[in-house]
Amino acid sequence: MRLFETRPGDDGLPGAKRFLAVLALITGTLMAVVDTTMINLALPTIAADLGVSGARAVWITNLFQVICAAFLLVFAGISELVTRRRLYLFGLSVFVLAALGAALSRQLETLLVFRALQGLGAAATLSIGPSLYRAIFPSRLLGSALGLSALVVAGGYAAGPTLSGVILSFADWPWLFALNVPLGLVSLLLARRALPRDVPRKGSFDTLGALLSMMMLASFFLAMDAIAHTAPLWQSGGWLGMAVVACTAFIQRQRRAAYPLLPLSVFAEKRFTLAVSASGLAFIGQGLSFVALSFFYQEQMGFTPLETAWLFTPWPLAIMLVGPLAGRLADRINPSLISSTGLVLLIGGLISLGLVDESTGVLGSLWRTALCGIGFGMFQPPNNREMMASLPPERSANVSGVMSTTRTVGQSLGVALVGAALGLGLAVQWTLWLGALTTLMALLASLARVPLAGQALRQRRLSSEGR
Structure with missing residues (x-):
């Protein structure tokens, strides 16, 4: 296959190792994407089984998305200090363990805790996925590699609802989470073996910038969720106002920080x-x-x-x-x-x-x-x-x-x-x-x-x- 051919002067990984590394990324990405679409379809079933209202059950999805959104920029910055390989392995491990915990949960509160941890693990992997494609593939194949990434994400969105319907037709909803455990273990083994090693950046971490980033993105997501569900104006407006204040403070912090979480110079x-x-x-x-x-x-x-x-x-x-x-x-x-x-x-x-x-x-x-x-x-x-x-x-x-x-x-x-x-x-x-x-x-x-x-x-x- 053209994607895995090695030519003289190529950067990135050699062909054989490139294949294993990409397989690890594909498996990890599919888990995160399919998980979201599967659970969306299963929310009524989960709500009925746990004896909770649909409005409360929606937080099984919302909490995952809020945590994931809030930590994307943070984990991208952390990856420079701990290396992308270690962060990806951490994210996969957290996601798989949280999926097992979610499968064993029999109360909404416990399930929400593990869904938050799943969102944390997904943020760690998704925040650096595209940059790993750049490290794995030579520059001449970057577009092809990102095309493959788009195929994987789209495939996950297409397969998620159907897979959820098939599983729920003969098994209980915990199996939707349990499915991630064997897939995650395979992805972990591949990632440990094949993902490229990079050199960590020296210097401090922008802790204040990270906190402001989390506040900005989480409050923005909650504001959008409130608007989407036609919540009272004070509720959506309050979250949106918090997002604006946090965004303003975040920009000011990035201009002054010695090692900014997101260097504004990129823009x-x-x-x-x-x-x-x-x-x-x-x-x-x-x-x-x-x-x-x-x-x-x-x-x-x-x-x-x-x-x-x-x-x-x-x-x-x-x-x-x-x-x-x-x-x-x-x-x-x-x-x-x-x-x-x-x-x-x-x-x-x-x-x-x-x-x-x-x-x-x-x-x-x-x-x-x-x-x-x-x-x-x-x-x-x-x-x-x-x-x-x-x-x-x-x-x-x-x-x-x-x-x-x-x-x-x-x-x-x-x-x-x-x-x-x-x-x-x-x-x-x-x-x-x-x-x-x-x-x-x-x-x-x-x-x-x-x-x-x-x-x-x-x-x-x-x-x-x-x-």
């Missing part, structure tokens, strides 16, 4: 800043459309939750098919051109979904959803390549943390916008048009970096020829 690179902006805006559109279509399909078109899940399937399946190809092309031609083309298709898909009504058949919904998936699959791997390649390798951990945080923030904001629109009595289709608008803004950011990405590609070719 001086226009390619990086524009890629981050495009990513956040595109994820708003994706997160918004997923929730909006769930309401539309079930409440207006009368589909069951399982039928709705099948109607969503073309989106991640299209990413699985298109993402690796787009990543491979991004190693050869201007990545921003590919990303921009993908965003045009995504805008077309969202507009077409906004025109869906009760008379639209299943096939009409499926091709529109597939068009969105094709567009997002063309956008994400080349855009991630731009984020990762626009900064020096020593900034990979920072880039990885920003990448994961941007995805989480964008999706959370998209969900919140749907909740706010529904709370105001707006039709679901209006939120899809709003998703198309945010994606158009992402397209403008993507187009603005086309000349910069083209110049970087020419320099990379000249460097390769000179070597």
Whole structure:
């Protein structure tokens, strides 16, 4: 396979070890992604078995997501001091042990503790996943590697609900958590054997910056959750105000810290800043459309939750098919051109979904959803390549943390916008048009970096020829 060929002058790991390291990352990523989608579908079953209300059971998912979001930047910074390999092994170990604890839990309070620990473990692995791909693969294959990463994430999202339904059809819900234990042990063995070793950075850790980062991201997520569930204004406004205050203090701290958690200098690179902006805006559109279509399909078109899940399937399946190809092309031609083309298709898909009504058949919904998936699959791997390649390798951990945080923030904001629109009595289709608008803004950011990405590609070719 081309991804595992070794050429003279390649950086990264040699082919055989590269394969094992990637297998460890794939297994770990699949566990975190599939776990989230499986548990979402199982919440009613868990609530009934534990004898709790649906509103309380929702925190089985919410707590995982809040903890994971709050620690993404923190763990990216910690990885520089303890090395990415050790942090990844720590995260996997915590996730697997917490999954075992969750499987053995018979009370909601105990289950929530282990879900929080699972969120902590997931944050440790997801915060540095993209930077490990850069350390494992040679620079000439970075786009292809990130395309593979997109395939794995999309596959997890596609398989999660179906796998959950199959398991719950013949086993109790604890088996959803227990499934992670053998997979996690395999991933741990592979990671210990094959993940690259790097040299830890000398210097202190920005503890105050880490606390402010956790406060900022956790309060932002809680604010978005409150808005999505149309909570009282004082509640959502209070969380949002705390997020703004923490964000302001965090920025000031990063400007003064000797070893900042997130060096603000990375945003001086226009390619990086524009890629981050495009990513956040595109994820708003994706997160918004997923929730909006769930309401539309079930409440207006009368589909069951399982039928709705099948109607969503073309989106991640299209990413699985298109993402690796787009990543491979991004190693050869201007990545921003590919990303921009993908965003045009995504805008077309969202507009077409906004025109869906009760008379639209299943096939009409499926091709529109597939068009969105094709567009997002063309956008994400080349855009991630731009984020990762626009900064020096020593900034990979920072880039990885920003990448994961941007995805989480964008999706959370998209969900919140749907909740706010529904709370105001707006039709679901209006939120899809709003998703198309945010994606158009992402397209403008993507187009603005086309000349910069083209110049970087020419320099990379000249460097390769000179070597």
